[in-house]
Amino acid sequence: AQSVSQHNHHVILSEAASLELGCNYSYGGTVNLFWYVQYPGQHLQLLLKYFSGDPLVKGIKGFEAEFIKSKFSFNLRKPSVQWSDTAEYFCAVHTNAGKSTFGDGTTLTVKP
């Protein structure tokens, strides 16, 4: 069965600090990888995605993620966070078995 593990449950940063959120997945086949963001009181929306090709993908709002196949990882990064980045972030794996599995989420709090 596929699974997704996010290393940090709650991250607190000051504005302009750098961010890296860890994500590891467990699945032996082909995967599509995603990071979604959920702002307070809202539904999930796509931050970035990886299907194939360049393992370094760029998303909205200055976020990027790197797919390292050998490590089954897809870590999310941002060089300088803003207060408006305060949200919950979910890593997700969508496989050719038709299922989509989410990690437990990481709550990011950015202090102004």
Place this chain on the structure above:
Amino acid sequence: NAGVTQTPKFQVLKTGQSMTLQCAQDMNHNSMYWYRQDPGMGLRLIYYSASEGTTDKGEVPNGYNVSRLNKREFSLRLESAAPSQTSVYFCASTIEILRSPGELFFGEGSRLTVL
């Protein structure tokens, strides 16, 4: 564009009551999903439908039933609600990319409280 529409947005039930959450998408997506979101537990898949006429159990299907009424609509039914089903429910839809689900488009969620 409406995207994914869920109704109702809020509902309070008593234990043992039944209800149906409705979901419709207007993006011509083949696959539709129902998730529940609980604090600290991320999103857990209840049921999904890879195409019209098919449904499959996800991670936490007990206590729920689904109907893929047509390509647009995918409903979730609680036959006898229990307090453990208090949660926020999200419907989502997608198309396949490289034979796997692509980006999920989510509805705004339905907050259900079972007393």
